[in-house]
Amino acid sequence: MNQKSTAISSKESLISLYLDNLDLIKENSAETLNSARQSAIENFKLLGFPSAKNEKYKYIKVEPFFQKEFEKYFTPRCISFKIDDIFRCDIPSLDTHLALVLNGFFLPNKSMLVELDNGVIMGSLAEASKKYPNVVGKYYNSLASNEEDGLVALNTAFSQDGVFIYIPKGVVLERPIQIINLLMSDENQMVQYRNLIVADENAQASIAICDHTLSPSEFLTNVVTEVFTNKGANLDVVSMQNQHNESTQFSHVFAKQERDSVLSTNTVSLHGGVIRNNVHVLLNDEGCENHTYGLALVDRNQHIDMYSFIDHAKPNCTSNELYKALLDDQATGAFNGRILVRRDAQKTQAFQSNNNLLLTADAKMYTKPQLEIYADDVKCSHGATVGQLDMEAKFYMQARGIGEREAKLLLMFGFAHDVVKTIKIEPLRERIDDLVNRRLRGELSRCHNCPMHCC
Amino acid sequence: MLKVKDLHASINGKEILKGINLEVKAGEIHAIMGPNGSGKSTLSAVLAGKEIFEVTHGEIEFNGKNLLELSPEERSREGIFLSFQYPIEIPGVSMVNFMKTALNEHRKHKGLDPVTASDFLKLMRERKELVEIDSALTNRAVNEGFSGGEKKKNEIFQMAMLEPKLAILDETDSGLDIDALRIVANGVNKLKRSDNATIVITHYQRLLDYIVPDFVHILYNGQIVKTGGKELALELEEKGYDWIKNGEQN
Numbered sequence: 007m008n009q010k011s012t013a014i015s016s017k018e019s020l021i022s023l024y025l026d027n028l029d030l031i032k033e034n035s036a037e038t039l040n041s042a043r044q045s046a047i048e049n050f051k052l053l054g055f056p057s058a059k060n061e062k063y064k065y066i067k068v069e070p071f072f073q074k075e076f077e078k079y080f081t082p083r084c085i086s087f088k089i090d091d092i093f094r095c096d097i098p099s100l101d102t103h104l105a106l107v108l109n110g111f112f113l114p115n116k117s118m119l120v121e122l123d124n125g126v127i128m129g130s131l132a133e134a135s136k137k138y139p140n141v142v143g144k145y146y147n148s149l150a151s152n153e154e155d156g157l158v159a160l161n162t163a164f165s166q167d168g169v170f171i172y173i174p175k176g177v178v179l180e181r182p183i184q185i186i187n188l189l190m191s192d193e194n195q196m197v198q199y200r201n202l203i204v205a206d207e208n209a210q211a212s213i214a215i216c217d218h219t220l221s222p223s224e225f226l227t228n229v230v231t232e233v234f235t236n237k238g239a240n241l242d243v244v245s246m247q248n249q250h251n252e253s254t255q256f257s258h259v260f261a262k263q264e265r266d267s268v269l270s271t272n273t274v275s276l277h278g279g280v281i282r283n284n285v286h287v288l289l290n291d292e293g294c295e296n297h298t299y300g301l302a303l304v305d306r307n308q309h310i311d312m313y314s315f316i317d318h319a320k321p322n323c324t325s326n327e328l329y330k331a332l333l334d335d336q337a338t339g340a341f342n343g344r345i346l347v348r349r350d351a352q353k354t355q356a357f358q359s360n361n362n363l364l365l366t367a368d369a370k371m372y373t374k375p376q377l378e379i380y381a382d383d384v385k386c387s388h389g390a391t392v393g394q395l396d397m398e399a400k401f402y403m404q405a406r407g408i409g410e411r412e413a414k415l416l417l418m419f420g421f422a423h424d425v426v427k428t429i430k431i432e433p434l435r436e437r438i439d440d441l442v443n444r445r446l447r448g449e450l451s452r453c454h455n456c457p458m459h460c461c
Numbered sequence: 462m463l464k465v466k467d468l469h470a471s472i473n474g475k476e477i478l479k480g481i482n483l484e485v486k487a488g489e490i491h492a493i494m495g496p497n498g499s500g501k502s503t504l505s506a507v508l509a510g511k512e513i514f515e516v517t518h519g520e521i522e523f524n525g526k527n528l529l530e531l532s533p534e535e536r537s538r539e540g541i542f543l544s545f546q547y548p549i550e551i552p553g554v555s556m557v558n559f560m561k562t563a564l565n566e567h568r569k570h571k572g573l574d575p576v577t578a579s580d581f582l583k584l585m586r587e588r589k590e591l592v593e594i595d596s597a598l599t600n601r602a603v604n605e606g607f608s609g610g611e612k613k614k615n616e617i618f619q620m621a622m623l624e625p626k627l628a629i630l631d632e633t634d635s636g637l638d639i640d641a642l643r644i645v646a647n648g649v650n651k652l653k654r655s656d657n658a659t660i661v662i663t664h665y666q667r668l669l670d671y672i673v674p675d676f677v678h679i680l681y682n683g684q685i686v687k688t689g690g691k692e693l694a695l696e697l698e699e700k701g702y703d704w705i706k707n708g709e710q711n
């Protein structure tokens with residue numbers, strides 16, 4: 007049987023929701039996650055929701071999103087459909103290991119945890135922490151900033167499951183792993199879950215994460231993902247957000263890189279009502295290379311909020327950021343990119359750029375680089391632009407016979423492609439190019455039109 | 462083919478073209494010369510339909526159609542091609558995608574089906590040879606990071622792909638090295654037919670040794686002040702523009 011509670015999601019009622027359902031929350035989770043809850047809810051009590059006074063959340067009012075009525079489920083719902091019905095992956099070129107998450111709970115295909123011959127583990131986080139408490143316990147909640155961000159603390163207090171991926175030492179995974187987060191419900195729902203991704207020493211893998219809404223109800227998602235690239239590991243994470251206008255998503259990614267590791271994250275926000283993407287990267291040892299990319303396509307009354315924090319804690323690391331947003335109609339967006347180069351972090355190279363394209367006079371973009379450099383032998387640069395479509399380029403195309411609308415679309419596509427081209431897995435890159443193209447042409451208003459074909 | 466009658470055009474209220482008269486017939490090559498700032502690029506931009514220039518007076522007829530009523534893309538599809546003095550870089554848009562889109566728009570206008578992938582590649586290969594353009598260039602974004610000369614070659618390559626009825630070459634020779642100049646001029650000559658025409662805008666007689674004009678016009682201060690045969694270009698090369706300018710004043 008399903009258990010649910012209705013809550014008016016202000017701070018107090020969230021806390022009482024937590025207290026009232028604690029047994030249920032714990033029962034449907036695992037020890038590692040449960041043991042982190044108490045201090046997390048204390049943190050949330052102290053911090054509350056981030057306010058506009060918080061520099062990091064200056065352009066988005068968080069609390070009102072939690073004041074609406076949402077259902078909150080503490081047990082995975084029985085699903086009345088077969089996986090095959092919702093998931094028909096006809097992507098022969100994108101041959102992936104697949105994991106599904108429905109409303110925050112891992113959705114098993116055959117079992118809760120898949121263990122490949124090469125030692126790769128993927129599946130339910132709760133299940134993994136029962137079976138591999140040492141591995142999960144070592145990493146879980148060791149990065150997430152529960153003491154600084156009320157939303158992160160709230161997630162830690164409530165999260166019961168999510169996806170766990172472990173790539174063992176030296177394993178090079180050829181096929182990408184694909185995680186598909188589905189939101190489907192007849193009622194408005196709040197969903198909080200947790201992902202944990204660990205690439206152990208010299209491991210290599212690519213992960214594609216897709217977020218989808220499958221029903222028109224309102225969704226509020228607050229998700230935390232912790233990523234660890236250990237010594238010499240090389241990890242690629244591509245996230246694709248495609249949710250409807252009534253959805254709100256707060257996503258917090260925390261990554262920690264060890265010596266000589268390479269991490270690329272690429273977040274493509276195709277669609278969503280309100281999206282907040284936080285990426286925190288800690289370069290924890292020498293020789294790390296980090297690439298953080300973001301692309302957002304927003305229109306109508308959508309809002310995109312992008313925040314990145316690259317912490318150069320050790321010498322000889324390189325970070326490279328590229329964020330782009332394309333805003334149409336009355337859409338608004340913000341980018342805040344913080345780079346911290348600590349005193350010891352000599353020979354740091356940190357580059358950041360944020361380019362934005364406004365298609366109308368009503369669209370607005372706020373951009374703010376934030377560089378704090380305490381080492382003297384470093385190479386850092388940042389740049390931000392907010393502009394309109396290049397009219398000279400448009401005329402050039404028209405002079406070749408290309409219609410005005412098509413010329414604009416090509417320009418927008420070209421603008422977006424800059425970010426998409428950084429995706430290393432070719433079939434995935436082509437697919438996302440195609441998605442972006444369709445999105446710009448307005449052919450992607452429905453999920454099932456999405457060529458990702460994950461639903 | 463092209464009839465320009467008493468054309469006046471201005472930008473931000475400032476008149477640049479002050480009564481241009483020009484007639485170009487099929488099979489002809491016209492050269493337009495004239496000092497910097499005299500309005501040569503403005504004339505070509507107005508012919509191509511650039512909207513920031515306001516046509517305040519006059520007519521342009523192209524193959525019986527009123528050109529001023531057509532959008533830039535329609536003019537292109539009707540067969541007008543402008544080789545830009547300063548070709549534009551379009552990051553993120555690949556040459557292949559750009560060219561294929563343009564070609565298909567032209568085909569649609571003619572009532573033809575889109576070109577097949579293999580026919581397109583074949584055509585690209587063939588036309589690249591015509592202007593001896595490096596294959597690597599067409600695998601890149603439009604003009605992005607191309608050298609000055611490469612951009613000019615790329616203009617003629619696009620012209621070869623689209624086979625216009627009237628090509629307007631705005632200083633296509635500037636920035637080209639001696640060999641490239643010969644190659645580009647040969648390319649233009651190979652595309653020449655009895656049913657198309659070319660307007661060559663240039664500062665130098667050298668190009669006209671290769672592309673031999675039937676008429677040479679001197680544009681000065683927004684007007685065509687003198688028209689002659691190819692020998693007029695030689696005269697200019699020798700005497701400069703002073704005699705034209707002074708002649709105006711006297």
Ligand SMILES: Nc1ncnc2c1ncn2[C@@H]1O[C@H](COP(=O)(O)OP(=O)(O)OP(=O)(O)O)[C@@H](O)[C@H]1O
Pocket residue numbers: 472473477495496497498499500501502503504546
């Ligand atoms: N966008 C603009 N805004 C204001 N003035 C302009 C603009 N474009 C052209 N002009 C002016 O119009 C006049 C003619 O310019 P045009 O580019 O047509 O000259 P041109 O004959 O092609 O010169 P060149 O030989 O140097 O290429 C110049 O005085 C120029 O400054």
Ligand SMILES: [Mg+2]
Pocket residue numbers: 501502503546631632
């Ligand atoms: Mg000019």
